[in-house]
Amino acid sequence: MKRQVSITGDIQFADLKVSEPAAYAAGATAIKKTLEHLNKEAGLFKSLSTLSAMNQKDGFDCPGCAWPDPEDPSKLGEYCENGAKAIAEETAPERADKVFFEQYSVEEISRWTDMVIGKSGRLTEPMILKPEATYYEPITWNDAFGLIAEHLHQLSSPDEAIFYTSGRSSNEAAFLYGLFARAFGTNNMPDCSNMCHESSGVALSETLGIGKGSVTLDDLHEAEVVMVIGQNPGTNHPRMLSALEKCKNNGGSIITINPLEEAGLVRFKNPQKIKGVIGSGTKLTDIFLQVKINEDVALLKLIMMRLLTIERSGAQVFDKEFIQNKTSGYQELILDLDKYQEEELLERCGVASNEIDKAVSLLASKKRIIICWAMGLTQHKNGVANIKECVNLLLLKGSIGKKGSGTCPVRGHSNVQGDRSVGIMHHVSKPLNKAIKKVFGFEAPEKEGLDTVHCIKAMYEGKAKVFVALGGNFVSAASDTNYTAKALQNCDLTVSIATKLNRGHLITGKTALILPTLGRTEKDTVQGKQRSVTVENSMGKVHQSKGARDPISNALRSEPSIVAQMAEVYFKCESSIDWLALGEDYELIRKKISEVYQGYEDYSKRSKGSGFYLPNNARVGDFSKLPNGKAQFSVNALAEHKLNENDFILMTIRSHDQFNTTIYDMNDRYRGIYGERRIVFMNPIDMEKRGLKTQQIIDLTSTYKGEKRKAEKFKVVPYAIPKGNLAAYFPETNILVPIDEFAKKSNTPISKSIIVQIEIIE
Numbered sequence: 001m002k003r004q005v006s007i008t009g010d011i012q013f014a015d016l017k018v019s020e021p022a023a024y025a026a027g028a029t030a031i032k033k034t035l036e037h038l039n040k041e042a043g044l045f046k047s048l049s050t051l052s053a054m055n056q057k058d059g060f061d062c063p064g065c066a067w068p069d070p071e072d073p074s075k076l077g078e079y080c081e082n083g084a085k086a087i088a089e090e091t092a093p094e095r096a097d098k099v100f101f102e103q104y105s106v107e108e109i110s111r112w113t114d115m116v117i118g119k120s121g122r123l124t125e126p127m128i129l130k131p132e133a134t135y136y137e138p139i140t141w142n143d144a145f146g147l148i149a150e151h152l153h154q155l156s157s158p159d160e161a162i163f164y165t166s167g168r169s170s171n172e173a174a175f176l177y178g179l180f181a182r183a184f185g186t187n188n189m190p191d192c193s194n195m196c197h198e199s200s201g202v203a204l205s206e207t208l209g210i211g212k213g214s215v216t217l218d219d220l221h222e223a224e225v226v227m228v229i230g231q232n233p234g235t236n237h238p239r240m241l242s243a244l245e246k247c248k249n250n251g252g253s254i255i256t257i258n259p260l261e262e263a264g265l266v267r268f269k270n271p272q273k274i275k276g277v278i279g280s281g282t283k284l285t286d287i288f289l290q291v292k293i294n295e296d297v298a299l300l301k302l303i304m305m306r307l308l309t310i311e312r313s314g315a316q317v318f319d320k321e322f323i324q325n326k327t328s329g330y331q332e333l334i335l336d337l338d339k340y341q342e343e344e345l346l347e348r349c350g351v352a353s354n355e356i357d358k359a360v361s362l363l364a365s366k367k368r369i370i371i372c373w374a375m376g377l378t379q380h381k382n383g384v385a386n387i388k389e390c391v392n393l394l395l396l397k398g399s400i401g402k403k404g405s406g407t408c409p410v411r412g413h414s415n416v417q418g419d420r421s422v423g424i425m426h427h428v429s430k431p432l433n434k435a436i437k438k439v440f441g442f443e444a445p446e447k448e449g450l451d452t453v454h455c456i457k458a459m460y461e462g463k464a465k466v467f468v469a470l471g472g473n474f475v476s477a478a479s480d481t482n483y484t485a486k487a488l489q490n491c492d493l494t495v496s497i498a499t500k501l502n503r504g505h506l507i508t509g510k511t512a513l514i515l516p517t518l519g520r521t522e523k524d525t526v527q528g529k530q531r532s533v534t535v536e537n538s539m540g541k542v543h544q545s546k547g548a549r550d551p552i553s554n555a556l557r558s559e560p561s562i563v564a565q566m567a568e569v570y571f572k573c574e575s576s577i578d579w580l581a582l583g584e585d586y587e588l589i590r591k592k593i594s595e596v597y598q599g600y601e602d603y604s605k606r607s608k609g610s611g612f613y614l615p616n617n618a619r620v621g622d623f624s625k626l627p628n629g630k631a632q633f634s635v636n637a638l639a640e641h642k643l644n645e646n647d648f649i650l651m652t653i654r655s656h657d658q659f660n661t662t663i664y665d666m667n668d669r670y671r672g673i674y675g676e677r678r679i680v681f682m683n684p685i686d687m688e689k690r691g692l693k694t695q696q697i698i699d700l701t702s703t704y705k706g707e708k709r710k711a712e713k714f715k716v717v718p719y720a721i722p723k724g725n726l727a728a729y730f731p732e733t734n735i736l737v738p739i740d741e742f743a744k745k746s747n748t749p750i751s752k753s754i755i756v757q758i759e760i761i762e
């Protein structure tokens with residue numbers, strides 16, 4: 001008997017209210033909403049005292065996004081509405097415990113919405129779902145580790161196991177987890193980056209020699225121009241707005257490139273300042289270029305072509321000396337730009353010519369330029385090309401490796417960058433394997449591992465049988481939900497190390513384990529001593545994080561302890577590594593990290609206080625490790641979409657009330673949406689053309705290679721989005737993304753440019 005679980009939950013519409021999009025972000029409403037949310041979820045008093053420990057020198061790192069804390073240590077303690085929601089979600093008193101699991105079967109829970117599932121509460125003890133069973137039951141930690149070991153030993157090759165990581169882990173846990181996977185014998189280490197900034201990593205490594213951004217927070221304050229492309233910081237990185245405000249106050253200008261005019265980038269009322277709460281706030285965006293979805297390459301080429309025209313007229317707009325000394329490929333880039341006709345590019349990007357001119361004249365006259373971007377650039381078939389065009393523009397201006405200039409891929413999960421830095425990676429790294437041999441005495445595998453998309457395919461095809469997840473909600477976050485669900489259900493065992501219940505615990509392998517772990521906010525104590533972990537922010541700074549509240553259950557274990565115990569039971573005593581010692585003493589883990597990787601010298605000491613920066617060659621303008629010792633210009637093609645007459649391009653985005661697959665609430669305040677998530681934003685002219693009324697219910701379909709996928713029931717909302725473009729929220733729309741449609745080179749699913757059709761049902 002197969003478990004009858006739902007991948008969407010029952011679809012029922014609530015009362016949708018639509019109002020005008022907001023004219024600014026944050027302000028007094030943000031404070032009010034924060035307090036309302038904290039009061040509802042976690043009890044105001046408890047949360048306020050928890051909040052006050054967040055992002056403090058001796059407190060915990062915000063479990064929300066990866067935006068850095070202010071450089072000035074006296075200013076630590078910054079937080080935002082959505083950081084507060086992340087805390088409230090983790091500290092809410094509800095418990096998905098033994099009693100809860102006795103009451104509800106996985107079949108029943110799966111019919112609930114993602115929000116209701118998440119609100120069931122914190123996981124409090126290890127649970128097992130046995131083959132054929134429909135109810136989870138308790139299992140001891142020892143039995144759980146024994147079962148994992150048994151399954152891993154039964155595999156005919158280590159490559160039949162998969163070790164997924166989501167970016168909320170710590171450096172210590174991630175390092176140990178990667179070490180265990182390699183000691184076990186596989187590089188199958190997909191991580192959430194594969195669905196996120198992988199395109200940035202690939203593009204930046206190839207062009208600048210480091211897969212991370214080059215700027216610091218101070219650079220942002222000092223930039224003359226900040227371009228924000230494909231990013232919605234008002235919702236997803238609210239503290240970035242303070243940095244943009246500072247840049248504006250210092251005389252900087254902001255160019256925004258986005259299919260939507262996001263409120264957070266229009267105007268910002270800083271909730272941490274009296275003036276921000278009662279005043280009119282700071283205007284952020286000076287020039288808004290409303291690009292069509294996935295036409296950023298066309299727009300960036302146009303900008304560069306116009307800069308080139310000015311350069312050719314005799315004015316010096318390019319940094320010739322920098323280009324000469326520090327870069328390679330300039331001639332090829334110019335030849336490529338000369339191939340394009342203005343009209344074609346204008347038509348493709350859909351931006352008015354005079355608006356582009358404004359951006360061009362600003363860029364022509366300034367030197368200190370920073371480009372910030374996020375998922376609007378990475379999650380397309382040509383995601384890597386998008387980012388390489390940004391690098392081209394910066395290189396032309398000599399805006400890399402100098403104060404107030406550079407690349408700023410704004411990372412998502414609070415430690416997604418750190419996980420990567422300490423070894424979560426499906427590619428083989430020869431230097432890493434060599435260091436592992438030297439420090440730990442074993443040969444790490446030399447066969448390339450599988451990333452997220454290819455792991456799913458391997459599970460689907462029966463080539464992988466055990467799936468272990470350090471955090472995350474794989475089934476809902478990944479593409480092609482039906483396919484991914486089948487892939488996971490094909491596994492013999494799925495294991496989730498998690499804080500909260502999610503759909504991933506319901507759509508499982510034949511046997512499933514939930515291993516409950518401590519959250520960021522909780523004290524991690526062993527033998528009366530509190531331990532701290534470390535994380536790396538979006539700008540490459542590593543610092544300490546220490547919990548502030550008592551854990552919700554005494555049965556919880558820390559992520560490093562769980563990984564260490566899993567390894568110990570698997571290897572029994574036949575390992576050159578003392579896993580238990582590492583799992584107990586994080587100082588030891590940090591010592592090992594500093595022996596394996598460069599840049600972590602004196603790790604524990606330096607991570608205290610405001611932390612330390614990791615080495616960054618692009619930041620200091622050192623391109624010696626690249627071909628010819630130079631930063632690389634690149635030639636990139638325009639996006640390719642073959643659209644039929646009735647096709648739209650759909651981007652799947654975040655509402656203001658969610659963190660990835662965790663749904664805090666049903667509103668998207670800045671876009672004027674209240675009470676419902678199953679909506680699709682559409683241009684009013686497109687609605688009229690199809691005779692659609694506001695709130696009419698439609699299905700969204702996508703057909704790739706003859707295979708039709710359907711996401712049912714969305715209410716149409718008229719919105720200022722380019723014609724032919726649509727926007728809807730994920731994870732509800734992941735059903736539409738075919739498993740085989742992903743970015744070239746980075747394999748990131750095309751979550752921001754899915755070709756879809758609409759079917760009118762009511």
Ligand SMILES: Nc1nc2c(c(=O)[nH]1)N[C@H]1C(S)=C(S)[C@@H](COP(=O)(O)OP(=O)(O)OC[C@H]3O[C@@H](n4cnc5c(=O)[nH]c(N)nc54)[C@H](O)[C@@H]3O)O[C@H]1N2
Nearest residue numbers: 065082230232236293294374375376412413654658659660
């Ligand atoms: N509160 C909260 N914070 C978060 C998260 C969250 O879910 N909630 N998620 C975290 C994670 S993991 C990540 S990766 C980040 C994500 O942060 P973002 O990347 O800001 O998140 P998205 O909602 O995916 O928004 C993408 C933006 O890109 C625009 N866009 C879409 N397609 C295109 C395009 O083709 N061209 C251009 N120029 N723009 C486009 C959209 O209109 C939207 O404004 O946020 C992190 N922080």
Ligand SMILES: Nc1nc2c(c(=O)[nH]1)N[C@H]1C(S)=C(S)[C@@H](COP(=O)(O)OP(=O)(O)OC[C@H]3O[C@@H](n4cnc5c(=O)[nH]c(N)nc54)[C@H](O)[C@@H]3O)O[C@H]1N2
Nearest residue numbers: 166196471472473477497498499500502652660661730751
């Ligand atoms: N269509 C579409 N799909 C997308 C995206 C998109 O824009 N569009 N964005 C993609 C992006 S950018 C990302 S990063 C992925 C996110 O993919 P994931 O990282 O896999 O998903 P999350 O929703 O962040 O995971 C939430 C779960 O993590 C667990 N968790 C929370 N905190 C902790 C902790 O401290 N420790 C442990 N062990 N577990 C914890 C909780 O159980 C929670 O339910 O989704 C991707 N999917």
Ligand SMILES: [Mo]
Nearest residue numbers: 196197412413
């Ligand atoms: Mo992400």
